[in-house]
Amino acid sequence: MQRMKEMILQEGTVLPGGILKVGSFLNQQVNSEFMKEIGDEIATLFADDQVTKILTIESSGIALAAAAGISMHIPFVFAKKHRTSNVDGSTYTTTVHSFTHGTDYQVVVSRDYLMPTDRVLLVDDFLANGNALRGLVDLVNQSGAELVGAAVAIEKKFQGGGDELRAGGLRIESLAMIESMTDTEITFCD
Ligand code: 5GP
Numbered sequence: 001m002q003r004m005k006e007m008i009l010q011e012g013t014v015l016p017g018g019i020l021k022v023g024s025f026l027n028q029q030v031n032s033e034f035m036k037e038i039g040d041e042i043a044t045l046f047a048d049d050q051v052t053k054i055l056t057i058e059s060s061g062i063a064l065a066a067a068a069g070i071s072m073h074i075p076f077v078f079a080k081k082h083r084t085s086n087v088d089g090s091t092y093t094t095t096v097h098s099f100t101h102g103t104d105y106q107v108v109v110s111r112d113y114l115m116p117t118d119r120v121l122l123v124d125d126f127l128a129n130g131n132a133l134r135g136l137v138d139l140v141n142q143s144g145a146e147l148v149g150a151a152v153a154i155e156k157k158f159q160g161g162g163d164e165l166r167a168g169g170l171r172i173e174s175l176a177m178i179e180s181m182t183d184t185e186i187t188f189c190d
Contacts, residue, residue: 018156018181046151052117146190147170
């Protein structure tokens with residue numbers, strides 16, 4: 001998506017540790033008009049896949065998931081970051097290692113919101129090492145729903161998570177794919 005690349009080049013900054021900051025338009029302040037374009041793009045990419053539900057992780061995937069849900073006329077669900085265990089068995093739970101914080105956290109989603117009859121599209125802001133998407137894949141598998149694929153706004157290809165997940169059979173569409181990043185230069189794959 002050309003405009004995603006332009007926005008990254010215009011407004012993104014590279015922080016130490018290989019983190020791209022896009023808080024001015026994607027995951028803190030959110031450019032609402034741009035979100036609509038992203039939602040439409042994701043809807044077009046998965047138009048033939050009979051998606052019934054979108055799944056993301058709070059909090060930075062929520063704006064994207066909402067935009068895609070509006071464009072596709074389907075609900076979105078966000079897995080919640082949680083510390084307590086699944087005592088009453090009412091949730092699907094998995095553990096995710098956070099790339100940005102370096103810690104593990106639990107994510108949970110209520111069994112009421114992912115059904116075996118659902119066809120699920122995963123959505124997130126970034127794909128780096130792939131742990132966030134792996135956690136979401138695990139939640140979908142626990143529910144018995146059909147996993148259609150994943151859409152991410154920005155894939156940092158040099159971290160390898162996307163390649164690994166694709167090799168495992170997951171369809172992933174990235175709206176911008178970064179080949180390499182330094183303090184002064186961001187290079188895209190195409
Ligand atoms: P992964 O689990 O694929 O290693 O990382 C994906 C998650 O980490 C995303 O949900 C995103 O919130 C966060 N993340 C990974 N890389 C970056 C980055 O460069 N910038 C920002 N802002 N978040 C990132």
